[in-house]
Amino acid sequence: MNKQELFEQIMHKRSFLCVGLDTDIKKIPTHLINEENPIFSFNKAIIDATAAYCVAYKPNMAFYECMGLKGWSALEKTIRYIREKYPEQFIISDAKRGDIGNTSEMYARGFFEDLPFDAVTVAPYMGEDSVKPFLTYKGKWVILLALTSNKGSQDFQLTTDAQGERLYEKVLKKSRAWATDEQMMYVVGATQGSMFADIRKVVPNHFLLVPGIGAQGGSLAEVVKYGMNDQCGLLVNSSRQIIYAGKGKDFAVCAQTEAIKLQEEMAGYLAQLK
Amino acid sequence: MNKQELFEQIMHKRSFLCVGLDTDIKKIPTHLINEENPIFSFNKAIIDATAAYCVAYKPNMAFYECMGLKGWSALEKTIRYIREKYPEQFIISDAKRGDIGNTSEMYARGFFEDLPFDAVTVAPYMGEDSVKPFLTYKGKWVILLALTSNKGSQDFQLTTDAQGERLYEKVLKKSRAWATDEQMMYVVGATQGSMFADIRKVVPNHFLLVPGIGAQGGSLAEVVKYGMNDQCGLLVNSSRQIIYAGKGKDFAVCAQTEAIKLQEEMAGYLAQLK
Numbered sequence: 001m002n003k004q005e006l007f008e009q010i011m012h013k014r015s016f017l018c019v020g021l022d023t024d025i026k027k028i029p030t031h032l033i034n035e036e037n038p039i040f041s042f043n044k045a046i047i048d049a050t051a052a053y054c055v056a057y058k059p060n061m062a063f064y065e066c067m068g069l070k071g072w073s074a075l076e077k078t079i080r081y082i083r084e085k086y087p088e089q090f091i092i093s094d095a096k097r098g099d100i101g102n103t104s105e106m107y108a109r110g111f112f113e114d115l116p117f118d119a120v121t122v123a124p125y126m127g128e129d130s131v132k133p134f135l136t137y138k139g140k141w142v143i144l145l146a147l148t149s150n151k152g153s154q155d156f157q158l159t160t161d162a163q164g165e166r167l168y169e170k171v172l173k174k175s176r177a178w179a180t181d182e183q184m185m186y187v188v189g190a191t192q193g194s195m196f197a198d199i200r201k202v203v204p205n206h207f208l209l210v211p212g213i214g215a216q217g218g219s220l221a222e223v224v225k226y227g228m229n230d231q232c233g234l235l236v237n238s239s240r241q242i243i244y245a246g247k248g249k250d251f252a253v254c255a256q257t258e259a260i261k262l263q264e265e266m267a268g269y270l271a272q273l274k
Numbered sequence: 275m276n277k278q279e280l281f282e283q284i285m286h287k288r289s290f291l292c293v294g295l296d297t298d299i300k301k302i303p304t305h306l307i308n309e310e311n312p313i314f315s316f317n318k319a320i321i322d323a324t325a326a327y328c329v330a331y332k333p334n335m336a337f338y339e340c341m342g343l344k345g346w347s348a349l350e351k352t353i354r355y356i357r358e359k360y361p362e363q364f365i366i367s368d369a370k371r372g373d374i375g376n377t378s379e380m381y382a383r384g385f386f387e388d389l390p391f392d393a394v395t396v397a398p399y400m401g402e403d404s405v406k407p408f409l410t411y412k413g414k415w416v417i418l419l420a421l422t423s424n425k426g427s428q429d430f431q432l433t434t435d436a437q438g439e440r441l442y443e444k445v446l447k448k449s450r451a452w453a454t455d456e457q458m459m460y461v462v463g464a465t466q467g468s469m470f471a472d473i474r475k476v477v478p479n480h481f482l483l484v485p486g487i488g489a490q491g492g493s494l495a496e497v498v499k500y501g502m503n504d505q506c507g508l509l510v511n512s513s514r515q516i517i518y519a520g521k522g523k524d525f526a527v528c529a530q531t532e533a534i535k536l537q538e539e540m541a542g543y544l545a546q547l548k
Contacts, residue, residue, distance in 0.1 A: 024380070062377045066384030072346045098397060099370050100424040100485075103336045106298070110340030123372060125399045125419055127426020145399055150374040152401020155448055159435050167430065167441065174429055211374075 001090055001118050002139060003182050003207070007231045009055045009088055014267035016232050017259065018056035018092065018209065020239025021046070021078065022063050027244055029251050039067070039074035042251075044081060046243050049252040053263040056090040056235055057082055058209075076115065083116045090118045090235075092209070096145060098123035104133040112137045119143050121187060121209070124171045128178055135179050142184050146171050146199065149189025149212030172202045181206040185235070193222030204229060210236045213262075220262070224269045232270065238262060275364055275392050276413060277456050277481070281505045283329045283362055288541035290506050291533060292330035292366065292483065294513025295320070295352065296337050301518055303525050313341070313348035316525075318355060320517050323526040327537040330364040330509055331356055332483075350389065357390045364392050364509075366483070370419060372397035378407040386411045393417050395461060395483070398445045402452055409453050416458050420445050420473065423463025423486030446476045455480040459509070467496030478503060485511045487536075494536070498543045506544065512536060 001009075010016050021043055025033075028042045035041040047057065059078060064071035082089050097107045097120065104122075111117045112134075119141035122131055134142045147157055147168040157168040165173075175184065185207040188199055199208070210223055213236050220236060227234055238258070246254025284290050295317055299307075302316045309315040321331065333352060338345035356363050371381045371394065378396075385391045386408075393415035396405055408416045421431055421442040431442045439447075449458065459481040462473055473482070484497055487510050494510060501508055512532070520528025 022377070060373075060377055060380075062371070062373060062380035062384070066380040066388055068350060068384070068388045069343060069346055071384075072343055076342060094373075096373050096397070096400075097336070097370065099334075099336060099368075100422070103296070103334055106334075106336035106340045110336070110342070110345075114340055114342045123370070123397045123399050125397050125430060126370075126422050126424060127429030127431070129424050129426040131426075148374070148400050150400060150403050152403040152405075155401030156399060156441065156444065157401070159433075159441065159444060161433050161435055162438075164436075167433065170430065170433060 003231070006055070006090055006207070009090070010232050011270065013053070013055055013263070014270050015053055015055055015263040016234050016236055016266055016270070017054040017262050018058050018235045018237040019046070019050050019054045019242055019259065020094070020211070020237045021057055021059040021243065022239040023074075023243065024063055025067065029247055029249065031249055037070070037074055037077065039064070039071065040077045043074070043078045045252040046255050047078075047082060047086070049256040050242065050259040051086045051089065053256070053259040054089075056092060058092040058094045058237055058239075060094040060239070079115050079117065091116070092143065093117045093120040096121050096123045098126050098130045100126065101129045101133055104130050108134045108137065112140050119185070121145065124175065128174070131175065131178055135183055140183070142179065143209050144171065144175055144184060144186055146186040147188050147195060153189060169198070169202060172199065176203065185209055187211065188227070193219060193226055196223060196226030200227065200229065205231070205233070207233050207235060210234060213238050213241070220265055228269065230273065232273065236262075236266070277505070280329070280364055280481070283364070284506045285544065287327070287329055287537070288544050289327055289329055289537040290508050290510055290540055290544070291328040291536050292332050292509045292511040293320070293324050293328045293516055293533065294368070294485070294511045295331055295333040295517065296513040297348075297517065298337055299341065303521055303523065305523055311344070311348055311351065313338070313345065314351045314355075317348070317352045319526040320529050321352075321356060321360070323530040324516065324533040325360045325363065327530070327533040328363075330366060332366040332368045332511055332513075334368040334513070353389050353391065365390070366417065367391045367394040370395050370397045372400050372404045374400065375403045375407055378404050382408045382411065386414050393459070395419065398449065402448070405449065405452055409457055414457070416453065417483050418445065418449055418458060418460055420460040421462050421469060423465045427463060443472070443476060446473065450477065459483055461485065462501070467493060467500055470497060470500030474501065474503070479505070479507070481507050481509060483509045483511060487512050487515070494539055502543065504547065506547065510536075510540070
């Protein structure tokens with residue numbers, strides 16, 4: 001999916017919501033446990049209930065990997081289900097990978113050839129040659145970690161170099177040369193709203209994937225105020241707040257209600273773009 | 275496995291070799307392709323041929339993930355095979371993970387509960403709370419990326435802050451407070467031999483996992499000169515040089531020959547410790 005198509009989806013659905021599929025077997029409703037593939041059953045219900053209100057899904061790889069073969073199977077089924085039934089959805093592998101070139105090549109092969117993801121999150125610590133192998137696939141995206149939403153983001157990302165530049169700013173500036181805004185997005189944590197203004201000075205046109213709304217404590221209004229650009233430029237993720245909104249048999253309806261709440265708020269912000 | 279046990283294995287085998295299982299279906303001998311699980315068949319032969327000459331194995335997760343369910347199955351079989359037949363081996367998941375706390379918890383659950391790994395490589399970009407969940411397992415290790423062996427390591431790892439400290443040095447210093455040398459090791463790339471001296475000033479007692487010998491161009495003599503401490507303190511990895519030493523039916527013998535070459539060189543260096 002290219003940038004223009006993503007923007008059109010956003011305007012069509014009046015939503016820039018990404019639903020994070022951080023599906024934990026220990027947290028899903030108990031009546032699903034006896035199903036053949038409980039994780040997939042849960043995801044399928046969540047997806048059917050929310051697809052009209054979001055433009056992207058983001059399975060978090062950790063939650064599937066930790067279950068071994070069963071988890072991997074649930075992941076594959078989930079991705080293929082979205083791809084088939086909701087082909088307009090942008091699917092992100094939240095993997096935070098990054099390794100030497102020949103290894104990143106293998107990760108890219110996995111996410112973009114073996115599985116039909118549109119994008120993968122990548123960690124910048126190992127530099128250019130750890131990121132580039134993901135950029136050789138036409139129409140596929142790298143979403144590079146810049147400023148994350150967790151407490152530990154302060155440990156290294158905010159380190160200031162001798163020229164007064166913070167590490168996450170250096171990541172933005174260097175990586176702009178590796179790919180255009182048609183192939184690269186950035187992860188920018190929503191708990192640090194005021195920093196969006198600084199970030200937009202460096203990357204005015206790129207899409208930003210914003211985790212940290214809801215359970216992680218960020219404010220959507222603030223993200224929009226400082227982060228939205230004339231092509232929206234935002235994918236705002238919510239995981240736990242949506243998928244665990246209900247614990248009973250009506251969990252999918254509860255998830256839908258939460259997704260609609262966010263979509264309606266987003267529709268208001270998007271109306272300003274017209 | 276604790277640090278003392280690892281050191282004893284090293285002295286017993288007179289080797290600090292780690293064999294990297296970066297097994298690529300496109301590179302294994304063609305006669306294996308028709309086996310039920312070619313990747314596992316390859317790994318099993320390599321392991322049986324090299325176990326006497328190394329103290330650790332390091333499957334690179336990318337090479338298994340990129341094959342989906344088949345890859346994951348080969349990985350599980352490989353790890354369980356090593357654990358059962360060669361329980362004295364230290365098994366490292368080369369995963370370079372790192373995410374917000376609740377996600378790192380899931381990765382830790384996968385590597386340390388679902389699979390019997392001893393250690394996992396972790397990327398430091400997201401800071402303390404992305405690393406700590408891996409440290410809650412007694413006897414298990416985090417191997418944190420410090421200075422890597424690829425060209426891109428220069429992009430951010432060598433950035434100097436206002437106090438003249440490089441990013442990888444900051445990673446070493448901060449993370450020393452997160453765990454002792456009984457639970458933490460560091461990845462230090464072997465192509466930058468002279469930097470081992472600087473690193474030893476900061477972490478004199480920690481084990482260092484050193485990739486980059488062989489195909490990546492590092493010199494073992496230089497690594498030992500600057501990096502060895504009185505408990506060895508080194509695990510030196512070789513992947514391609516060993517596992518792809520032969521392309522025919524004698525591939526395991528060729529791998530063994532390469533492993534022996536490295537082990538014999540290592541035995542010489544270890545003799546200095548006595």
